[in-house]
Amino acid sequence: MSVAQETVRRTAPVERTRGAAVARWVRPALLLIFVVVFLIPVYVLLVTSFKPLSEADPGQAWNLPKVWTTEAWSVAWEKLEPGIVNSVLLAVPGSLISAVLGSMNGYVLSKWRFPGADVVFTLFLFGMFIPYQGVMIPLVQLMVNLGETLGVDLYGGIPGLTLAHVVYGIPICTLIFRNYYVTIPDELVEASRVDGAGMLRTFWSIILPVSGPAFAVVIIWQFTSMWNDFLFAVFLTAPSSWPTTVMLNNIAGAQTVPYSQQMAAAILASIPTMVVYVLLGRFFMRGLMAGALKG
Protein backbone atom coordinates (compact mmCIF):
# COMPACT_ATOMS: atom_id res chain seq x y z
CA MET A 1 0.00 0.00 0.00
CA SER A 2 2.70 2.43 1.05
CA VAL A 3 4.73 1.48 -2.00
CA ALA A 4 1.77 2.26 -4.18
CA GLN A 5 1.24 5.66 -2.61
CA GLU A 6 4.86 6.50 -3.05
CA THR A 7 4.61 5.52 -6.67
CA VAL A 8 1.80 7.98 -7.16
CA ARG A 9 3.76 10.78 -5.59
CA ARG A 10 6.82 10.09 -7.67
CA THR A 11 5.02 9.92 -10.98
CA ALA A 12 2.73 12.84 -10.31
CA PRO A 13 4.84 15.57 -11.99
CA VAL A 14 5.21 13.58 -15.18
CA GLU A 15 1.52 13.00 -15.39
CA ARG A 16 0.27 16.49 -14.78
CA THR A 17 -1.12 16.79 -18.25
CA ARG A 18 -4.61 17.34 -19.58
CA GLY A 19 -5.30 13.61 -19.81
CA ALA A 20 -4.15 12.93 -16.29
CA ALA A 21 -6.52 15.50 -14.81
CA VAL A 22 -9.46 13.78 -16.45
CA ALA A 23 -8.11 10.37 -15.50
CA ARG A 24 -8.04 11.39 -11.86
CA TRP A 25 -11.82 11.65 -11.86
CA VAL A 26 -12.60 8.97 -14.39
CA ARG A 27 -10.88 6.18 -12.50
CA PRO A 28 -12.73 6.48 -9.17
CA ALA A 29 -15.99 7.15 -11.01
CA LEU A 30 -15.69 3.98 -13.07
CA LEU A 31 -14.64 1.99 -10.02
CA LEU A 32 -17.69 3.26 -8.15
CA ILE A 33 -19.99 2.26 -10.99
CA PHE A 34 -18.56 -1.23 -10.82
CA VAL A 35 -19.11 -1.30 -7.06
CA VAL A 36 -22.80 -0.59 -7.65
CA VAL A 37 -23.03 -3.28 -10.32
CA PHE A 38 -21.24 -5.81 -8.11
CA LEU A 39 -23.61 -5.11 -5.24
CA ILE A 40 -26.87 -5.49 -7.21
CA PRO A 41 -27.30 -9.17 -6.26
CA VAL A 42 -26.55 -8.35 -2.61
CA TYR A 43 -29.21 -5.64 -2.60
CA VAL A 44 -31.83 -8.00 -3.98
CA LEU A 45 -30.89 -10.75 -1.52
CA LEU A 46 -31.07 -8.43 1.46
CA VAL A 47 -34.27 -6.54 0.70
CA THR A 48 -36.16 -9.64 -0.38
CA SER A 49 -35.15 -11.55 2.74
CA PHE A 50 -36.78 -8.91 4.95
CA LYS A 51 -40.11 -8.88 3.12
CA PRO A 52 -43.33 -10.48 4.34
CA LEU A 53 -44.92 -13.15 2.15
CA SER A 54 -47.29 -10.68 0.52
CA GLU A 55 -44.42 -8.63 -0.93
CA ALA A 56 -42.07 -11.46 -1.82
CA ASP A 57 -42.86 -11.75 -5.50
CA PRO A 58 -40.47 -11.03 -8.34
CA GLY A 59 -42.57 -8.11 -9.58
CA GLN A 60 -41.64 -5.97 -6.58
CA ALA A 61 -38.16 -7.23 -5.95
CA TRP A 62 -36.43 -3.92 -6.67
CA ASN A 63 -38.55 -2.16 -4.03
CA LEU A 64 -37.61 -1.86 -0.40
CA PRO A 65 -39.91 -3.81 1.91
CA LYS A 66 -43.00 -1.81 2.96
CA VAL A 67 -43.10 -3.86 6.13
CA TRP A 68 -39.77 -5.10 7.47
CA THR A 69 -39.93 -8.54 9.03
CA THR A 70 -37.49 -11.30 10.01
CA GLU A 71 -40.15 -13.94 9.56
CA ALA A 72 -38.47 -15.38 6.43
CA TRP A 73 -35.19 -15.58 8.32
CA SER A 74 -36.57 -17.71 11.12
CA VAL A 75 -38.31 -20.09 8.72
CA ALA A 76 -35.15 -20.33 6.60
CA TRP A 77 -33.05 -21.01 9.69
CA GLU A 78 -35.33 -23.84 10.76
CA LYS A 79 -35.09 -25.44 7.34
CA LEU A 80 -31.35 -24.95 6.94
CA GLU A 81 -30.15 -25.69 10.46
CA PRO A 82 -29.40 -29.43 10.03
CA GLY A 83 -27.31 -28.61 6.97
CA ILE A 84 -25.37 -25.93 8.82
CA VAL A 85 -24.63 -28.36 11.65
CA ASN A 86 -23.38 -30.92 9.11
CA SER A 87 -21.25 -28.32 7.38
CA VAL A 88 -19.62 -27.33 10.68
CA LEU A 89 -18.94 -30.99 11.48
CA LEU A 90 -17.35 -31.31 8.06
CA ALA A 91 -15.42 -28.09 7.62
CA VAL A 92 -13.94 -27.53 11.08
CA PRO A 93 -12.21 -30.91 11.59
CA GLY A 94 -11.57 -31.21 7.85
CA SER A 95 -9.69 -27.94 7.54
CA LEU A 96 -7.62 -28.68 10.67
CA ILE A 97 -6.56 -32.11 9.40
CA SER A 98 -5.75 -30.60 6.00
CA ALA A 99 -3.52 -28.00 7.60
CA VAL A 100 -1.56 -30.57 9.64
CA LEU A 101 -1.00 -32.76 6.57
CA GLY A 102 -0.10 -29.80 4.38
CA SER A 103 2.37 -28.51 6.90
CA MET A 104 4.20 -31.84 7.18
CA ASN A 105 4.32 -32.27 3.40
CA GLY A 106 5.40 -28.69 2.79
CA TYR A 107 8.16 -29.03 5.37
CA VAL A 108 9.60 -32.19 3.86
CA LEU A 109 9.31 -30.99 0.27
CA SER A 110 11.14 -27.77 1.02
CA LYS A 111 13.55 -28.51 3.90
CA TRP A 112 13.98 -32.26 4.31
CA ARG A 113 13.96 -33.31 0.69
CA PHE A 114 14.34 -36.83 -0.64
CA PRO A 115 15.40 -37.89 -4.16
CA GLY A 116 12.49 -37.32 -6.54
CA ALA A 117 10.83 -34.73 -4.31
CA ASP A 118 10.29 -32.41 -7.27
CA VAL A 119 8.56 -35.09 -9.29
CA VAL A 120 6.32 -35.90 -6.33
CA PHE A 121 5.46 -32.24 -5.96
CA THR A 122 4.57 -31.83 -9.63
CA LEU A 123 2.43 -34.98 -9.50
CA PHE A 124 0.67 -33.51 -6.45
CA LEU A 125 0.01 -30.28 -8.31
CA PHE A 126 -1.88 -32.02 -11.08
CA GLY A 127 -4.25 -33.21 -8.37
CA MET A 128 -5.12 -29.57 -7.79
CA PHE A 129 -6.37 -29.12 -11.31
CA ILE A 130 -8.18 -32.35 -12.03
CA PRO A 131 -11.90 -31.90 -12.48
CA TYR A 132 -13.32 -33.99 -9.64
CA GLN A 133 -15.93 -35.41 -11.98
CA GLY A 134 -13.11 -37.58 -13.28
CA VAL A 135 -12.83 -39.52 -10.02
CA MET A 136 -16.39 -39.31 -8.78
CA ILE A 137 -17.86 -42.58 -10.07
CA PRO A 138 -15.01 -44.81 -8.82
CA LEU A 139 -14.78 -42.71 -5.64
CA VAL A 140 -18.32 -43.63 -4.69
CA GLN A 141 -17.47 -47.29 -5.30
CA LEU A 142 -14.23 -47.00 -3.32
CA MET A 143 -16.03 -45.40 -0.38
CA VAL A 144 -18.56 -48.23 -0.32
CA ASN A 145 -15.82 -50.90 -0.47
CA LEU A 146 -13.52 -49.15 1.99
CA GLY A 147 -16.41 -48.66 4.40
CA GLU A 148 -17.27 -52.36 4.24
CA THR A 149 -13.65 -53.40 4.81
CA LEU A 150 -13.13 -51.04 7.71
CA GLY A 151 -16.59 -51.60 9.12
CA VAL A 152 -17.43 -47.87 9.12
CA ASP A 153 -20.05 -46.00 7.18
CA LEU A 154 -17.92 -43.98 4.78
CA TYR A 155 -20.35 -43.65 1.91
CA GLY A 156 -23.27 -41.38 2.67
CA GLY A 157 -21.90 -39.89 5.87
CA ILE A 158 -19.84 -36.93 7.02
CA PRO A 159 -16.61 -38.95 7.66
CA GLY A 160 -16.46 -40.06 4.03
CA LEU A 161 -17.08 -36.55 2.76
CA THR A 162 -14.39 -35.20 5.10
CA LEU A 163 -11.95 -37.86 3.88
CA ALA A 164 -12.57 -36.87 0.27
CA HIS A 165 -12.07 -33.17 0.96
CA VAL A 166 -8.91 -33.79 2.96
CA VAL A 167 -7.38 -36.03 0.29
CA TYR A 168 -8.21 -33.75 -2.63
CA GLY A 169 -7.07 -30.78 -0.57
CA ILE A 170 -3.57 -32.20 -0.10
CA PRO A 171 -2.16 -30.59 -3.28
CA ILE A 172 -3.19 -27.00 -2.52
CA CYS A 173 -2.31 -27.28 1.18
CA THR A 174 1.10 -28.74 0.38
CA LEU A 175 1.69 -26.00 -2.18
CA ILE A 176 0.85 -23.19 0.23
CA PHE A 177 3.02 -24.58 3.03
CA ARG A 178 5.90 -25.41 0.70
CA ASN A 179 5.95 -21.93 -0.77
CA TYR A 180 5.85 -20.48 2.72
CA TYR A 181 8.64 -22.66 4.10
CA VAL A 182 10.89 -21.93 1.13
CA THR A 183 11.26 -18.42 2.54
CA ILE A 184 12.68 -19.73 5.82
CA PRO A 185 16.52 -19.75 5.58
CA ASP A 186 18.00 -23.23 5.13
CA GLU A 187 20.71 -22.30 7.67
CA LEU A 188 18.17 -22.52 10.49
CA VAL A 189 17.34 -26.10 9.59
CA GLU A 190 21.02 -26.94 9.00
CA ALA A 191 22.01 -25.53 12.38
CA SER A 192 19.38 -27.63 14.07
CA ARG A 193 20.64 -30.69 12.18
CA VAL A 194 24.21 -30.03 13.26
CA ASP A 195 22.99 -29.80 16.82
CA GLY A 196 21.79 -33.35 16.39
CA ALA A 197 18.06 -32.69 16.16
CA GLY A 198 16.13 -35.09 13.97
CA MET A 199 13.50 -34.27 11.39
CA LEU A 200 10.53 -34.20 13.73
CA ARG A 201 12.40 -32.33 16.43
CA THR A 202 13.46 -29.66 13.93
CA PHE A 203 9.90 -29.42 12.61
CA TRP A 204 8.50 -29.06 16.10
CA SER A 205 10.95 -26.54 17.51
CA ILE A 206 12.12 -24.54 14.47
CA ILE A 207 9.45 -24.68 11.78
CA LEU A 208 6.12 -24.94 13.58
CA PRO A 209 6.60 -21.86 15.79
CA VAL A 210 6.83 -19.63 12.69
CA SER A 211 4.09 -21.36 10.69
CA GLY A 212 1.16 -19.33 12.01
CA PRO A 213 0.38 -17.35 8.87
CA ALA A 214 0.53 -20.40 6.60
CA PHE A 215 -1.81 -22.26 8.94
CA ALA A 216 -4.23 -19.36 8.79
CA VAL A 217 -4.14 -19.31 4.99
CA VAL A 218 -4.66 -23.06 4.65
CA ILE A 219 -7.37 -23.36 7.28
CA ILE A 220 -9.32 -20.49 5.74
CA TRP A 221 -8.89 -21.85 2.24
CA GLN A 222 -9.98 -25.35 3.15
CA PHE A 223 -12.82 -24.17 5.37
CA THR A 224 -14.19 -22.03 2.56
CA SER A 225 -13.95 -24.69 -0.09
CA MET A 226 -15.45 -27.38 2.14
CA TRP A 227 -18.26 -25.07 3.18
CA ASN A 228 -19.04 -24.06 -0.40
CA ASP A 229 -18.59 -27.43 -2.05
CA PHE A 230 -21.57 -28.95 -3.80
CA LEU A 231 -20.17 -31.59 -6.16
CA PHE A 232 -18.65 -33.94 -3.57
CA ALA A 233 -21.61 -33.48 -1.26
CA VAL A 234 -24.16 -34.34 -3.90
CA PHE A 235 -22.34 -37.53 -4.90
CA LEU A 236 -21.18 -38.72 -1.50
CA THR A 237 -23.82 -37.87 1.09
CA ALA A 238 -27.21 -39.23 2.06
CA PRO A 239 -30.05 -36.88 3.12
CA SER A 240 -29.25 -37.10 6.85
CA SER A 241 -25.74 -35.75 6.28
CA TRP A 242 -26.45 -33.19 3.57
CA PRO A 243 -24.35 -30.09 4.14
CA THR A 244 -25.61 -26.52 3.76
CA THR A 245 -25.17 -26.21 0.00
CA VAL A 246 -27.23 -29.29 -0.81
CA MET A 247 -29.98 -28.28 1.61
CA LEU A 248 -29.98 -24.76 0.23
CA ASN A 249 -30.24 -26.07 -3.30
CA ASN A 250 -33.25 -28.15 -2.32
CA ILE A 251 -34.90 -25.21 -0.58
CA ALA A 252 -34.22 -22.91 -3.52
CA GLY A 253 -35.20 -25.50 -6.10
CA ALA A 254 -38.63 -26.08 -4.59
CA GLN A 255 -41.29 -24.00 -6.33
CA THR A 256 -43.29 -23.85 -3.11
CA VAL A 257 -40.71 -21.98 -1.04
CA PRO A 258 -41.34 -18.21 -1.13
CA TYR A 259 -38.61 -15.96 -2.49
CA SER A 260 -38.07 -14.25 0.83
CA GLN A 261 -37.18 -17.55 2.48
CA GLN A 262 -34.94 -18.63 -0.40
CA MET A 263 -32.98 -15.40 -0.20
CA ALA A 264 -32.74 -15.50 3.60
CA ALA A 265 -31.48 -19.08 3.37
CA ALA A 266 -28.89 -18.08 0.76
CA ILE A 267 -27.59 -15.35 3.08
CA LEU A 268 -27.56 -17.66 6.10
CA ALA A 269 -25.59 -20.23 4.12
CA SER A 270 -23.02 -17.59 3.20
CA ILE A 271 -22.56 -15.95 6.60
CA PRO A 272 -19.72 -18.19 7.91
CA THR A 273 -17.51 -17.74 4.87
CA MET A 274 -18.36 -14.04 4.64
CA VAL A 275 -17.37 -13.54 8.28
CA VAL A 276 -14.08 -15.31 7.63
CA TYR A 277 -13.56 -13.17 4.55
CA VAL A 278 -14.25 -9.91 6.33
CA LEU A 279 -12.17 -10.69 9.43
CA LEU A 280 -9.30 -12.51 7.74
CA GLY A 281 -9.41 -11.20 4.19
CA ARG A 282 -5.65 -10.76 4.14
CA PHE A 283 -5.06 -14.50 4.60
CA PHE A 284 -7.87 -15.33 2.22
CA MET A 285 -6.08 -13.31 -0.45
CA ARG A 286 -2.82 -15.17 0.10
CA GLY A 287 -4.62 -18.47 -0.38
CA LEU A 288 -6.04 -17.18 -3.65
CA MET A 289 -2.63 -16.13 -4.84
CA ALA A 290 -1.14 -19.50 -3.96
CA GLY A 291 -3.77 -21.03 -6.20
CA ALA A 292 -2.10 -19.19 -9.05
CA LEU A 293 1.14 -21.08 -8.36
CA LYS A 294 2.81 -17.84 -7.48
CA GLY A 295 4.31 -18.19 -4.03
Add this chain to the structure above:
Amino acid sequence: MRRVRRWLPGLLLVSPSIVAIAVFVYGLLGWNFKVAMSDQHDEISQGSFVRLENFIGIWEQERWGISVRHAIVFTVVFVGGALVLGWFLAFLMEKGIRGEGGFRAVYLFPMAVSFIATGVVWRWLMNSGTGERAVGLNSLLHYLGLDFLQWQWFRDPDWGMAAMAIPAIWQMSGYVMALFLAGFRGVPEELRESARVDGCGEWQVYRYIVLPMLRPVTLSALIILGHISLKVFDLIVAVSGKQIITDVPAIFMWTAVFDSHDPAKGATIAAYIVLSVAVFVIPYLVWNARKGKRS
Protein backbone atom coordinates in the same frame (compact mmCIF):
# COMPACT_ATOMS: atom_id res chain seq x y z
CA MET B 1 23.77 -45.57 3.79
CA ARG B 2 24.18 -42.41 5.80
CA ARG B 3 22.68 -40.39 3.00
CA VAL B 4 19.66 -42.67 2.96
CA ARG B 5 19.24 -42.20 6.65
CA ARG B 6 19.27 -38.50 6.00
CA TRP B 7 16.31 -38.37 3.64
CA LEU B 8 14.35 -41.46 4.56
CA PRO B 9 12.41 -39.92 7.47
CA GLY B 10 11.20 -37.17 5.12
CA LEU B 11 9.91 -39.68 2.63
CA LEU B 12 8.18 -41.59 5.42
CA LEU B 13 6.45 -38.47 6.70
CA VAL B 14 5.09 -37.64 3.24
CA SER B 15 4.27 -41.23 2.33
CA PRO B 16 0.67 -41.20 3.64
CA SER B 17 -0.03 -38.28 1.30
CA ILE B 18 1.81 -39.91 -1.58
CA VAL B 19 -0.26 -43.05 -1.13
CA ALA B 20 -3.48 -41.03 -0.85
CA ILE B 21 -2.74 -39.05 -4.02
CA ALA B 22 -1.61 -42.16 -5.87
CA VAL B 23 -4.82 -43.99 -4.98
CA PHE B 24 -7.42 -41.21 -4.97
CA VAL B 25 -6.14 -39.13 -7.86
CA TYR B 26 -4.22 -41.37 -10.23
CA GLY B 27 -5.74 -44.71 -9.24
CA LEU B 28 -9.29 -43.44 -9.48
CA LEU B 29 -8.62 -41.58 -12.73
CA GLY B 30 -7.37 -44.87 -14.16
CA TRP B 31 -10.38 -46.70 -12.76
CA ASN B 32 -12.65 -44.13 -14.32
CA PHE B 33 -11.07 -44.71 -17.73
CA LYS B 34 -11.51 -48.43 -17.22
CA VAL B 35 -15.24 -47.98 -16.55
CA ALA B 36 -15.46 -45.63 -19.52
CA MET B 37 -14.00 -48.32 -21.74
CA SER B 38 -16.43 -50.98 -20.55
CA ASP B 39 -20.02 -51.79 -21.42
CA GLN B 40 -21.17 -51.42 -17.82
CA HIS B 41 -24.41 -49.67 -18.69
CA ASP B 42 -26.26 -50.58 -15.48
CA GLU B 43 -25.26 -50.81 -11.85
CA ILE B 44 -25.24 -54.61 -11.53
CA SER B 45 -23.26 -56.01 -14.46
CA GLN B 46 -19.48 -56.29 -14.32
CA GLY B 47 -18.92 -54.92 -17.78
CA SER B 48 -16.37 -56.08 -20.32
CA PHE B 49 -13.72 -54.16 -22.19
CA VAL B 50 -15.06 -52.43 -25.30
CA ARG B 51 -12.10 -50.18 -26.17
CA LEU B 52 -13.15 -46.69 -27.22
CA GLU B 53 -16.70 -47.61 -28.20
CA ASN B 54 -18.30 -45.26 -25.64
CA PHE B 55 -15.96 -42.42 -26.49
CA ILE B 56 -16.97 -42.62 -30.14
CA GLY B 57 -20.59 -43.58 -29.60
CA ILE B 58 -21.39 -40.57 -27.44
CA TRP B 59 -20.90 -38.20 -30.36
CA GLU B 60 -23.94 -39.74 -31.96
CA GLN B 61 -26.10 -38.49 -29.10
CA GLU B 62 -27.70 -35.17 -29.80
CA ARG B 63 -27.51 -34.11 -26.15
CA TRP B 64 -23.73 -34.55 -26.07
CA GLY B 65 -23.27 -32.25 -29.04
CA ILE B 66 -25.48 -29.64 -27.36
CA SER B 67 -23.63 -29.82 -24.07
CA VAL B 68 -20.21 -29.55 -25.73
CA ARG B 69 -21.36 -26.53 -27.72
CA HIS B 70 -22.72 -24.97 -24.51
CA ALA B 71 -19.44 -25.58 -22.69
CA ILE B 72 -17.52 -23.88 -25.49
CA VAL B 73 -19.78 -20.80 -25.56
CA PHE B 74 -19.68 -20.59 -21.77
CA THR B 75 -15.90 -20.93 -21.66
CA VAL B 76 -15.25 -18.30 -24.31
CA VAL B 77 -17.59 -15.74 -22.73
CA PHE B 78 -16.60 -16.48 -19.13
CA VAL B 79 -12.83 -16.63 -19.61
CA GLY B 80 -12.80 -13.65 -21.95
CA GLY B 81 -15.18 -11.62 -19.80
CA ALA B 82 -13.48 -12.30 -16.48
CA LEU B 83 -10.05 -11.65 -17.97
CA VAL B 84 -11.03 -8.33 -19.54
CA LEU B 85 -13.06 -7.09 -16.57
CA GLY B 86 -10.44 -8.19 -14.04
CA TRP B 87 -7.68 -6.58 -16.05
CA PHE B 88 -9.68 -3.39 -16.43
CA LEU B 89 -10.39 -3.12 -12.70
CA ALA B 90 -6.71 -3.67 -11.94
CA PHE B 91 -5.77 -1.11 -14.60
CA LEU B 92 -8.02 1.46 -12.94
CA MET B 93 -6.45 0.78 -9.56
CA GLU B 94 -2.83 0.04 -10.39
CA LYS B 95 -1.45 3.48 -9.57
CA GLY B 96 -3.05 3.50 -6.16
CA ILE B 97 -6.37 5.08 -5.47
CA ARG B 98 -8.09 6.37 -2.37
CA GLY B 99 -10.19 3.65 -0.77
CA GLU B 100 -8.40 0.88 -2.63
CA GLY B 101 -8.97 -1.57 0.22
CA GLY B 102 -12.72 -0.98 0.04
CA PHE B 103 -12.89 -1.44 -3.72
CA ARG B 104 -10.89 -4.63 -3.54
CA ALA B 105 -13.10 -6.00 -0.78
CA VAL B 106 -16.25 -5.43 -2.85
CA TYR B 107 -14.85 -6.94 -6.05
CA LEU B 108 -13.47 -9.95 -4.23
CA PHE B 109 -16.25 -10.88 -1.84
CA PRO B 110 -18.23 -12.97 -4.39
CA MET B 111 -15.34 -15.45 -4.32
CA ALA B 112 -16.06 -16.25 -0.70
CA VAL B 113 -19.63 -17.28 -1.45
CA SER B 114 -20.82 -20.50 -3.07
CA PHE B 115 -22.36 -20.61 -6.52
CA ILE B 116 -25.29 -22.38 -4.94
CA ALA B 117 -26.05 -19.33 -2.77
CA THR B 118 -25.51 -16.73 -5.45
CA GLY B 119 -27.35 -18.83 -8.01
CA VAL B 120 -30.54 -18.27 -5.99
CA VAL B 121 -30.48 -14.57 -6.72
CA TRP B 122 -29.05 -14.80 -10.24
CA ARG B 123 -31.81 -17.18 -11.28
CA TRP B 124 -34.27 -14.53 -10.29
CA LEU B 125 -32.29 -11.61 -11.75
CA MET B 126 -32.03 -13.38 -15.09
CA ASN B 127 -35.75 -14.16 -15.30
CA SER B 128 -36.71 -14.56 -18.92
CA GLY B 129 -39.97 -12.56 -18.88
CA THR B 130 -39.86 -9.54 -21.21
CA GLY B 131 -42.13 -6.62 -21.97
CA GLU B 132 -45.24 -6.67 -19.76
CA ARG B 133 -43.96 -9.65 -17.83
CA ALA B 134 -40.48 -8.28 -17.23
CA VAL B 135 -38.96 -8.85 -13.81
CA GLY B 136 -35.39 -8.94 -12.54
CA LEU B 137 -32.75 -7.41 -14.78
CA ASN B 138 -35.26 -7.05 -17.60
CA SER B 139 -37.42 -4.76 -15.48
CA LEU B 140 -34.31 -2.86 -14.38
CA LEU B 141 -33.52 -2.32 -18.07
CA HIS B 142 -37.10 -1.10 -18.51
CA TYR B 143 -36.67 1.47 -15.71
CA LEU B 144 -33.49 2.65 -17.39
CA GLY B 145 -35.30 3.03 -20.72
CA LEU B 146 -33.24 0.27 -22.30
CA ASP B 147 -36.14 -2.03 -23.20
CA PHE B 148 -34.47 -3.07 -26.44
CA LEU B 149 -31.77 -4.82 -24.38
CA GLN B 150 -34.29 -7.12 -22.72
CA TRP B 151 -33.79 -10.73 -23.65
CA GLN B 152 -34.41 -14.21 -22.31
CA TRP B 153 -31.02 -14.51 -20.62
CA PHE B 154 -30.10 -18.11 -20.00
CA ARG B 155 -33.30 -19.29 -21.68
CA ASP B 156 -32.23 -17.84 -24.98
CA PRO B 157 -31.98 -20.89 -27.29
CA ASP B 158 -28.82 -19.72 -29.03
CA TRP B 159 -26.83 -17.60 -26.61
CA GLY B 160 -28.25 -18.64 -23.25
CA MET B 161 -24.88 -19.90 -22.13
CA ALA B 162 -23.43 -16.44 -22.61
CA ALA B 163 -25.93 -15.21 -20.01
CA MET B 164 -24.96 -18.11 -17.75
CA ALA B 165 -21.40 -16.80 -17.85
CA ILE B 166 -22.47 -13.49 -16.26
CA PRO B 167 -22.73 -14.79 -12.67
CA ALA B 168 -19.45 -16.64 -13.18
CA ILE B 169 -17.76 -13.45 -14.36
CA TRP B 170 -19.24 -11.63 -11.37
CA GLN B 171 -17.81 -14.29 -9.09
CA MET B 172 -14.31 -14.58 -10.58
CA SER B 173 -13.30 -11.21 -12.01
CA GLY B 174 -12.26 -9.91 -8.58
CA TYR B 175 -9.78 -12.73 -8.40
CA VAL B 176 -8.38 -11.89 -11.81
CA MET B 177 -8.18 -8.27 -10.68
CA ALA B 178 -6.11 -9.28 -7.65
CA LEU B 179 -3.77 -11.31 -9.86
CA PHE B 180 -3.29 -8.47 -12.33
CA LEU B 181 -2.88 -5.93 -9.56
CA ALA B 182 -0.02 -8.00 -8.15
CA GLY B 183 1.37 -8.18 -11.68
CA PHE B 184 1.18 -4.41 -12.19
CA ARG B 185 2.82 -3.75 -8.85
CA GLY B 186 5.59 -6.18 -9.75
CA VAL B 187 6.79 -3.91 -12.57
CA PRO B 188 9.71 -1.95 -11.11
CA GLU B 189 9.06 1.78 -11.16
CA GLU B 190 12.65 2.32 -12.37
CA LEU B 191 11.81 0.54 -15.61
CA ARG B 192 8.86 2.77 -16.33
CA GLU B 193 10.83 5.80 -15.31
CA SER B 194 13.76 5.04 -17.60
CA ALA B 195 11.39 4.46 -20.51
CA ARG B 196 9.85 7.88 -19.84
CA VAL B 197 13.29 9.44 -19.75
CA ASP B 198 13.91 7.83 -23.14
CA GLY B 199 10.92 9.79 -24.39
CA CYS B 200 8.17 7.19 -24.26
CA GLY B 201 4.64 8.42 -23.70
CA GLU B 202 2.48 6.81 -20.98
CA TRP B 203 0.77 4.66 -23.57
CA GLN B 204 4.08 3.42 -24.99
CA VAL B 205 5.37 2.68 -21.51
CA TYR B 206 2.28 0.62 -20.96
CA ARG B 207 2.43 -1.12 -24.32
CA TYR B 208 6.13 -1.98 -24.36
CA ILE B 209 7.12 -2.21 -20.69
CA VAL B 210 4.11 -3.14 -18.56
CA LEU B 211 2.08 -5.35 -20.89
CA PRO B 212 4.89 -7.82 -21.69
CA MET B 213 5.58 -8.19 -17.98
CA LEU B 214 1.95 -9.15 -17.35
CA ARG B 215 2.23 -12.25 -19.55
CA PRO B 216 2.94 -14.79 -16.78
CA VAL B 217 0.03 -13.47 -14.72
CA THR B 218 -2.26 -13.63 -17.73
CA LEU B 219 -1.23 -17.22 -18.33
CA SER B 220 -1.95 -18.18 -14.71
CA ALA B 221 -5.34 -16.49 -14.90
CA LEU B 222 -6.17 -18.27 -18.16
CA ILE B 223 -5.30 -21.67 -16.70
CA ILE B 224 -7.34 -21.09 -13.56
CA LEU B 225 -10.38 -19.69 -15.35
CA GLY B 226 -10.17 -22.34 -18.05
CA HIS B 227 -10.20 -25.29 -15.71
CA ILE B 228 -13.02 -23.80 -13.64
CA SER B 229 -15.02 -23.23 -16.77
CA LEU B 230 -14.71 -26.68 -18.30
CA LYS B 231 -16.00 -28.41 -15.18
CA VAL B 232 -18.70 -25.86 -14.31
CA PHE B 233 -21.47 -27.55 -12.38
CA ASP B 234 -22.74 -25.85 -9.20
CA LEU B 235 -23.65 -22.59 -10.89
CA ILE B 236 -25.76 -24.29 -13.52
CA VAL B 237 -27.47 -26.55 -10.99
CA ALA B 238 -28.34 -23.49 -8.91
CA VAL B 239 -29.56 -21.30 -11.75
CA SER B 240 -31.41 -23.71 -14.00
CA GLY B 241 -31.10 -27.27 -12.68
CA LYS B 242 -31.03 -30.10 -15.20
CA GLN B 243 -32.66 -28.35 -18.13
CA ILE B 244 -31.34 -29.17 -21.59
CA ILE B 245 -31.29 -25.48 -22.47
CA THR B 246 -28.24 -25.01 -20.21
CA ASP B 247 -26.83 -28.52 -20.33
CA VAL B 248 -23.05 -28.92 -20.04
CA PRO B 249 -20.94 -32.09 -19.78
CA ALA B 250 -20.84 -31.99 -15.96
CA ILE B 251 -24.66 -31.86 -15.78
CA PHE B 252 -24.97 -34.55 -18.43
CA MET B 253 -22.64 -36.75 -16.37
CA TRP B 254 -24.69 -36.13 -13.23
CA THR B 255 -27.89 -37.25 -14.92
CA ALA B 256 -26.11 -40.22 -16.53
CA VAL B 257 -25.13 -41.42 -13.05
CA PHE B 258 -28.24 -40.60 -11.03
CA ASP B 259 -31.09 -40.65 -13.54
CA SER B 260 -30.01 -43.05 -16.29
CA HIS B 261 -27.91 -45.20 -13.88
CA ASP B 262 -25.33 -45.72 -16.60
CA PRO B 263 -21.82 -45.76 -15.06
CA ALA B 264 -20.04 -46.31 -18.38
CA LYS B 265 -21.68 -43.27 -19.94
CA GLY B 266 -21.03 -41.12 -16.86
CA ALA B 267 -17.40 -42.21 -16.79
CA THR B 268 -17.00 -41.46 -20.49
CA ILE B 269 -18.26 -37.91 -20.03
CA ALA B 270 -16.06 -37.49 -16.95
CA ALA B 271 -13.07 -38.73 -18.93
CA TYR B 272 -13.74 -36.14 -21.62
CA ILE B 273 -13.90 -33.39 -18.98
CA VAL B 274 -10.57 -34.55 -17.54
CA LEU B 275 -8.96 -34.71 -20.98
CA SER B 276 -10.18 -31.23 -21.91
CA VAL B 277 -8.50 -29.83 -18.80
CA ALA B 278 -5.39 -32.02 -19.00
CA VAL B 279 -4.44 -30.93 -22.52
CA PHE B 280 -3.56 -27.47 -21.28
CA VAL B 281 -2.83 -28.01 -17.58
CA ILE B 282 -0.17 -30.71 -18.04
CA PRO B 283 1.99 -28.65 -20.41
CA TYR B 284 1.57 -25.71 -18.03
CA LEU B 285 2.69 -27.72 -14.98
CA VAL B 286 5.65 -29.21 -16.83
CA TRP B 287 6.66 -25.78 -18.04
CA ASN B 288 6.26 -24.43 -14.53
CA ALA B 289 8.39 -27.21 -13.01
CA ARG B 290 11.16 -26.62 -15.57
CA LYS B 291 11.09 -22.91 -14.93
CA GLY B 292 11.35 -23.56 -11.19
CA LYS B 293 14.40 -25.75 -11.74
CA ARG B 294 16.15 -23.14 -13.85
CA SER B 295 15.77 -20.33 -11.36
